[in-house]
Amino acid sequence: MINVIFPDGATRQYANGITGSELVESISKSLAKKTVAMRVNGELSDLSDELFDGAKIEFILRDDEAALELIRHDCAHVLAEAVQELWPDTQVTIGPVIENGFYYDFARDEPFSMEDLDKIEKRMRQIIERGAEFTKEIWSREKAKQVFATKGEHYKVELIDAIAEGESVKIYKQGQWFDLCRGPHMRSTKDIGQAFKLIKVAGAYWRGDSNNAMLSRIYGTAWAKQKQLDDYLHMLEEAEKRDHRKLGRELDLFHFQEEAMGSVFWHPNGHIIYNALEQYIRRKVSAADYKEIKTPELIDIKLWKKSGHWAKFRENMFVVPDEVPSMENDAPILSGDAKLMALKPMNCPAHVQIFNQGIKSYRDLPLRYAEFGCCHRNEAHGALHGLMRVRQMTQDDGHIFCTAEQIKSETENFCDLLDSIYHELGFDEVNILLATRPKVRAGSDEVWDLAEKSLSEALSSTGREFKIIEGEGAFYGPKLEFHLKDAIGRTWQCGTLQLDFVLPERLEASYIDKDSKRQTPVMLHRAILGSLERFIGILIENHAGRMPMWLAPTQVVVAPITSDIDDYAIKVVEQLKANNIRAISDLRSEKINYKVREHSHAKVPAIFVVGKREAEENTVSIRRLGSQGQSVMALKEAINNIVKEAQPPDLKNL
RNA sequence: GCUGCUGUAGCUCAGGGGUAGAGCACUCCAUUGGUAAUGGAGAGGCCGAGAGUUCAAAUCUCUCCAGCAGCACCA
Structure with a gap:
């Protein structure tokens, strides 16, 4: 006999080898009907799994929040089956669950068309109707590799090779069709229901690596109920209506053109919004004791080499030779040995230059500089997206020079400033993420300890909730990310606070401490809106173009x-x-x-x-x-x- | 940058080897009206750029460029 513990803490005895579905059947037929999976000791499992002594179990009903993931995952399997029924020579690769849905990547010579999606979707509905049961088998590595190799599923073979030693190779069958999968799954394809839709096709690299082959990805969305699907599709429509590129044209705010791709032409109407926002932030940071500065856009690459940008960021920098080109047939000729300048992609090194003028005392700290700095970044062409991703942007940038001890209070101050601004701009839901030390990093563990501790303590002391994302920090220091939720529930990363122990040292920033010794200050990079361009895009979409009175071009x-x-x-x-x-x-x-x-x-x-x-x-x-x-x-x-x-x-x- | 799709009037789009089309917007004329479209007339285009096939190319082919979706990127 085994003991099984229920969510309410009750313990009951069952025969050895009892499965989740047998157990739930024994409790109640109606409960069994609604149950699609279970959680064993907190882990989602197949209902068909055998239970063991001391297992804490919890049943997952189809309408539970937790079932959504299973619905989507199972739906991805059905998508793969449908595609292979229709085009047997297509290889399957991976098909994970994502926010609001799922996708599946296929290897196929011909990419899928939108018409194909209709066909596939129809077939999927048939497969779901058939209601084949999901059954799990554990295969040996050799057998799995051999079976998939024979089927011509080379990507699956590669996946099997990647499964860690000691982890079992699980195969899930649904009728004749089967797939390598970690699981778990619901009872049968019928549990998926019909509240799903294939949304779009796109290319995607095998394993997300741009050196690998390009696969065909099909995106879908799936929900427990038709109503939820309808709501989601409605949200997508709403998002399309709010597209800032469309509204920007209709409201005569700005435009883009080929000759300056990725850079904004602000029309009179749009520039009114831009100015109003800039002046607002100027007042806010001035009240928060920042000194506004302005630094050069074109700077000798000498400085970028010293700052480390040349090594880390060169491919995103616009470089300009400091020379008058000679001409031949209207084509410029450059000598190739002129001094090189670069358009600044960031403001930080220039801010250190201002800090470095004169001798600073510990009494000067914290010293806060703000700049509406115009930065140029040579973004990949495919990355450009209206105001959201541009090649010339103005950051509401700022750098705080302080001591390690001041990090905590500066973080608190900054969070307060952010709260006030986001609230005034109408964003009341803000998610905070703390990105901690990455594998490759500069600075000693001691300093990282202090930095991470300062940030998390500062957040906690003000009662703010935050999530930690391990290893996502910058190489020079940990950072905070502030994500705003907009009127239709999308989130946008806007604010950021990044600790930097490297740059001040590289650029030889120093102050005289109480004991009259030279010390290197800590540098905090921070932005509130991010870029003015992008933030205006977010505002337009948030308000669906109906700007509040103070920002409306014509009032x-x-x-x-x-x-x-x-x-x-x-x-x-x-x-x-x-x-x-x-x-x-x-x-x-x-x-x-x-x-x-x-x-x-x-x-x-x-x-x-x-x-x-x-x-x-x-x-x-x-x-x-x-x-x-x-x-x-x-x-x-x-x-x-x-x-x-x-x-x-x-x-x-x- | 990669894959796919798209590029025709200011905007939204139809057409498609042989005078370039519609609606809205624009200009002019009439109309002077009470809260989401008054009527009429007119003007407007190197059919993204370049090359090729052809008697003939906006249309077919190729190469570029840009836009869109996704991927990759995002200090």
């Missing part, structure tokens, strides 16, 4: 109903402008319906409609974006309200 449109009210409309605009409101009049001889429609599409937050009545009574009829109705108000009151609303968030309530 008010005054639209007269007939042309004999034009004078009054002009007067209203003048008064708005006198109060620093970005207002325009729309005097075209169009109907009011037309004007309202057009400015609503342009996402102007407020339309003041003025007709004969309003002109006589010195009022305006206000129509706010997103509302169907309107309200009539005295002009003075209306202006006051707009002025109040148009205050940047840090200046409201002052």
